[in-house]
Amino acid sequence: MSPFAQVISAIAAVLVWVVGWYFDTAREISSIWWRSDTFAHGLLVMPISGWLVWRNQDRLAGLSMRPALMMVVPILAAGFVWLLGELASVASVTHSALAFVLVFSLVGALGFRIARALAFPILFLLFGIPIGEFLLPVMMDYTAEFTVAAVRLSGVPVYQEGLHFVIPNGRWSVVEACSGVRYLIASLMVGTLYAYLSYRSFKRRLLFVIAAIIVPIIANWLRAYMIVMLGYLSDNRIATGVDHLLYGWVFFGIVIVLMFWIGGHWREDLDPVVSPARVATSEEGRPGLLRLLPLALAISVPPLVLHYVEHSELLHPTVVSSVPPLSLAAPWQELQAAPPTKFKPSFMGYRQDSLRHYGDGAHAVSVYIASYANQQPGHELVQSQNALLMPNDSNWSRLGEGSGPDSGSGRWLATRMSGESLKAVVWSGYWINGRLVTNDYLAKGLLVLERLQGHPDASAFCAVWATGDDEAHAIAALQAFQQANGGALITQIAAAARSAEQ
Template identity: 45%
Template structure:
């Protein structure tokens, strides 16, 4: 397979050796973990936020091609010690798959791609190509956890700027009303797309145009901060255009057009300013014509053995993951409605609100209303067991309000406590209802409102081969107005029904 490499020690021959051996190492990891690689590629294809991932691998190849003159002077000498980071990345993938944390699986895949090439190429060659090889990290779909904070900051700035302009504003969560109309900062307004794309291109620009670490770091910081501020100004500009025009412009498709035009101008200005301080000869040579001898490369047998070692070090994780995810459980699941406590009455008709949470993949679901006097609360339970991707308690699709929902919007999201239970307190506003929600996650003998803690507990259950039964528990009620909280009502309901709720949760598996 590598016999042709022994014909000449010229740069061209060594470059061919580099390309073929690196491609084989890359292909081994992609083939072994093809489901994860396909999942990443599908996210690139369907998500506008991560569409930049489609150009990451072409950029990596382009960067390596541009460095071919320098890389060709360094021989391929497999680094067997690099099998350690390769194994660590494989274990990270196992943890990510076992706990159904896609980001961990995806970053681990990127780590395995880098480590596999490192094993085959060796220390010197990998270090010389460190930037192109690590650039693959930008292909990992990561950053959506920033969206809520980015939305809050965008709303904060927009409201502050409007008030500074002299426009009165009434704000509820990320929605606000001004004299000319109402506005909401939704996920598309968070600026996450601008931020991720700007940082990726900024890192590439800095590496290509600067040599000093200081200049590179300063430009990357600018590439992070400028899109944040630009998105805030964009949101304020859109609201002002709508306000000053009597809502005749910047309220439909032109809302997006104006926003993208403004952002494009700002980013172009950033890179124009950055080019003023460009340092010459900041990139490597692409000349293969040199005839200077290079050190002797490893034998074809050694390179082949390194490729086999990469395959052996990666293939072990797939069957181990399959064994761990075979979680024991019951053949059937059915949640019984908790019996009403004294003073409460189970209501036979539907819940008294038009809002319902979005949960998918549950084994069983319960929605039950309870009345005390003229006040009503609704208990919602989504029960999960033998969890796999798409059928798990903590996943992106399990949400109180989806991005596609045009009727309901989130106006409050905070940590709280009900009946001495840590909960998440949310408020959603729609037409005609205002709903207050108190939620937590039941994990058998544990309760938490933190999804990260829930994922850790799931991982522990998987590694210990225990049942992973868990549930999302929500108690919600209609708010009569913005000034009246339902907390006293919900607190009383949970205190009087907590034991009964936990009893029916434990009885849900049917053996």
């Protein structure tokens, strides 16, 4: 077997071994590639990486495979991060950790000399990680701010409220598709590949990658401004339907082509082919299976630990078949008719949820509880698709948020919102085994600690809100409800957190 064939065989064996042990996570990643427009580029990552390995086979001449057993340490470290991600049900962590397990395993199996020659093809695999949605809120905010500022500079009056703004002949909103995240991720991957193929010096490669990050962000801001101005100048006859997206992608394509054209002026010749000093024999290049055993064991340890933890009877909560009704203090009672508001937290993947409305004759509040007991993939409490208010909500705008009152088990998060004719104040939080927290990372951290200690996963989300003509009226309603029924509400959240009904 030739040295290059040995390398290909080793890469295939590592890929099969890693995917076999982390099959559920690998399947999640591939399903995201298939269904998500944002991460569809992941389908090309492995084919491109394989082509790059084939393209660099001349660099492997004279190199023999000598497994780097010290890679056991980073493999175990990445695997431990994957384990924490699984226990906390954080998909982005498990997906990223698996990619690093694969990269470290390839380096360990191939050895440092071959891995150095194939460094870019191996590291290119990291572009397959479906991560980046956390940038959505920030990039949407900046896109809205730039668009509003640019439209005003063009002499058009604008009234802005969060991600929504109104001009004389139309109402516009910056939604997820307008954030530019898709442009950024696609540009970064293609730009990095272009820099590697076109330049030799690290400086030029780095500068082009930086340009591949900055250019799509600015291009997206200009695209949003162009769309709004086209709609305004045409009295909404163009750039308000399907052509809205068409113009955006055409504009982005032109910008990327121009970026590559400009970058081509500084193109360097490709690295010269290395003349082989010697060719490793198959006996010299074929590592013994026993030498690969430590690497194989390091890959398998985290999934085995997870299997043990998940099958421990301690981690399965004592469930209740249904959530008991809230024990209200007089004169509070449940309202059959919902208050005049279309608001409801945007949560999915729950075991069960409930939305009820209560009043005392002078005030009215709404209570939403979603149970996430014994979290599993697709049933995570904290995930990108769960939010009090989604960025593209057309009925409500977030005005601000801060620390709310003490519930007795932790402080609420107080969020101020505005609708077309109403103001709303929402108290919300995550319930993690007896504690109310408001930070996503703290909630995930607490869940990991609870599960590592063998405690059952009793998790839920709760939101209590009131609406009115002004915030003062809404706050008064919430305070009255808290004073009369705060303890009963905590009891109901705890009961809902133990529920496992689908």
